[in-house]
Amino acid sequence: MDPLEIAAGLEAHGITDRTAARFRHRDVFSLAEELYARSPREQVPAAAPTPVPAGPSAFRGFGCALLPGALAFGAAAAGQAWAGPAAVAATVAALVWPGRAAGGRLPSLAHLLAAAAVGWAAYRHGTPLAVGLALAVAPGHLVATAFAAGARARLDGSRALEDFADRTRPLLIAAVAVFTGAAAGAAALAGTPLPVAVPFALLLFLTRLLLRHGAHRGPVCAALALALIPVPAAVLAAAAGLLVHAVLALSRASAHARP
Structure with missing residues (x-):
């Protein structure tokens, strides 16, 4: 996931910019960035990307x-x-x-x-x-x-x-x-x-x-x-x-x- 996905998920659950202001954030995107930074993620070795032609x-x-x-x-x-x-x-x-x-x-x-x-x-x-x-x-x-x-x-x-x-x-x-x-x-x-x-x-x-x-x-x-x-x-x-x-x-x- 990335901050944009978190922002979209927050909005889907009814979290608005006004709600984010209660947590001292200017908008949902800023709140999502903090949540992303706080979320633990395993450090796994990056696999070689498989090119998929679009x-x-x-x-x-x-x-x-x-x-x-x-x-x-x-x-x-x-x-x-x-x-x-x-x-x-x-x-x-x-x-x-x-x-x-x-x-x-x-x-x-x-x-x-x-x-x-x-x-x-x-x-x-x-x-x-x-x-x-x-x-x-x-x-x-x-x-x-x-x-x-x-x-x-x-x-x-x-x-x-x-x-x-x-x-x-x-x-x-x-x-x-x-x-x-x-x-x-x-x-x-x-x-x-x-x-x-x-x-x-x-x-x-x-x-x-x-x-x-x-x-x-x-x-x-x-x-x-x-x-x-x-x-x-x-x-x-x-x-x-x-x-x-x-x-x-x-x-x-x-x-x-x-x-």
């Missing part, structure tokens, strides 16, 4: 993110009857993957609700919607990875929890804006109406972010359940509500601690 790993991750769109778009272009179900399955599988990486658990209620919502939307609006959502997986992966790296860099450079939150919220809004544009492009490529596809893609993108960063799953499940209501404004309301929750949850330092 490039191939990143390419493999992006390659996996390309599979849902490629599978769905290829099946739809070939006129296969199973194109819609394949797009639904591939899109939901892309949500399960980062969720398993974060918690190491099997698909939870949030994933089951996502599968139901995507399947119901594809049934109501047709295969092009499912294909558009599958095509949005790859840009969603890139934007989510860039957001995680940017938030981690801001955590490294912050000296107070409020400072970190103020620097992270604009990053999240920018990530949402970039993904929204990419989702609109994916919907246009699939030939599905933007007002239907973009809010649904944004809902799934926010679900991915929140699951990956270990946020509480209750609001995620509530938003996905709301998206099951067969009312045009339901998905838009679900995405807007989940965005508000994401701004609050993902501006916390504890959401960006190293796994």
Whole structure:
């Protein structure tokens, strides 16, 4: 562990800068540095580091993110009857993957609700919607990875929890804006109406972010359940509500601690 990990853990347990001031520290980061200095650590010989190239790993991750769109778009272009179900399955599988990486658990209620919502939307609006959502997986992966790296860099450079939150919220809004544009492009490529596809893609993108960063799953499940209501404004309301929750949850330092 390092002081940043301790600071994130303190915040996750409700320790604020005001609480740290009671211990004569200017903020949680200063308190974490003292805790780190006081913690006993065994002096073990440093093992020779094994070089792990980041490039191939990143390419493999992006390659996996390309599979849902490629599978769905290829099946739809070939006129296969199973194109819609394949797009639904591939899109939901892309949500399960980062969720398993974060918690190491099997698909939870949030994933089951996502599968139901995507399947119901594809049934109501047709295969092009499912294909558009599958095509949005790859840009969603890139934007989510860039957001995680940017938030981690801001955590490294912050000296107070409020400072970190103020620097992270604009990053999240920018990530949402970039993904929204990419989702609109994916919907246009699939030939599905933007007002239907973009809010649904944004809902799934926010679900991915929140699951990956270990946020509480209750609001995620509530938003996905709301998206099951067969009312045009339901998905838009679900995405807007989940965005508000994401701004609050993902501006916390504890959401960006190293796994």
